[in-house]
Amino acid sequence: AEPATDALAVLYEKERPDLILFAFTSDSREVAGRLAARLGSGLISNASDVVAKGGGFVARVPYFGGAKVATMKANGKPAIVLVRPKSFEVSEKGGTAEIKQLELTVGEGSKRAHIAERVVEASEKVKLEEARVVISGGRGMGGPQNFPLLEDLASALGGAVGASRAVVDAGWVPYSMQVGQTGKSVRPGVYIAVGISGAMQHTVGMKTSKVIIAINKDAEAPIMKMADLGVVGDALKIVPALTAAVKAKKNG
Numbered sequence: 001a002e003p004a005t006d007a008l009a010v011l012y013e014k015e016r017p018d019l020i021l022f023a024f025t026s027d028s029r030e031v032a033g034r035l036a037a038r039l040g041s042g043l044i045s046n047a048s049d050v051v052a053k054g055g056g057f058v059a060r061v062p063y064f065g066g067a068k069v070a071t072m073k074a075n076g077k078p079a080i081v082l083v084r085p086k087s088f089e090v091s092e093k094g095g096t097a098e099i100k101q102l103e104l105t106v107g108e109g110s111k112r113a114h115i116a117e118r119v120v121e122a123s124e125k126v127k128l129e130e131a132r133v134v135i136s137g138g139r140g141m142g143g144p145q146n147f148p149l150l151e152d153l154a155s156a157l158g159g160a161v162g163a164s165r166a167v168v169d170a171g172w173v174p175y176s177m178q179v180g181q182t183g184k185s186v187r188p189g190v191y192i193a194v195g196i197s198g199a200m201q202h203t204v205g206m207k208t209s210k211v212i213i214a215i216n217k218d219a220e221a222p223i224m225k226m227a228d229l230g231v232v233g234d235a236l237k238i239v240p241a242l243t244a245a246v247k248a249k250k251n252g
Helices: 002-015 026-039 144-157 165-169 222-226 235-251
Strands: 019-023 043-047 049-053 056-063 068-074 079-083 133-137 160-163 190-194 211-216 229-232
Touching: 002 026, 019 026, 019 049, 026 043, 026 079, 043 049, 043 056, 043 068, 056 079, 068 079, 133 144, 144 160, 144 190, 144 235, 160 165, 211 222, 211 235, 222 229
Parallel strands: 019 079, 043 079, 133 160, 133 190, 190 211, 211 229
Antiparallel strands: 049 056, 056 068
């Protein structure tokens, strides 16, 4: 983070922008925080929107697991804002902004950490953040042994599998599959929540999905209230039946 902070501090002094935007990722959070301290400016994190207003910048920031939204204004300059992924629709091409390639020298003093090795996880699966269809499982799946049912459905639909924080914390699936406030934010065309109650910590990461389908034994589960289609029943019976129907449709 230190070399990136040094480089951006030099770039700021050269260009003097009013606003610096970062994606709300683990790497960016570290760099943005260091840069704000270096420049003596304020920082707004986890923003879902940012607009110019009153000579400054105003951002909308969800809190209480996304149940409420605060409006925050960056009074100092530059305004540094971390924007939550999937917060905006993809804009059509045709903008006039110029992309500049810059060469910056980083001092040896900031190179206090070195990458010893990079390991890339090999996978042919669709990335969770890029999937058009996401099927996420919660405690209603009964255990890790039943998550292959979701994998089969995801494969049939060309989608990806996610999970709630509860099952990640229980060790059923890896953290890389977690959707929610402390996981990944997704915005697929179709989001299928299987056995997920709908806690705010989860829904903040998927509520902007275009179509939400919920499968749950409890008709009064919070997820049912935000779903476009709710299916009440045993997920372990419904999911295999749905997978079989999708495969039959594709083969027919």
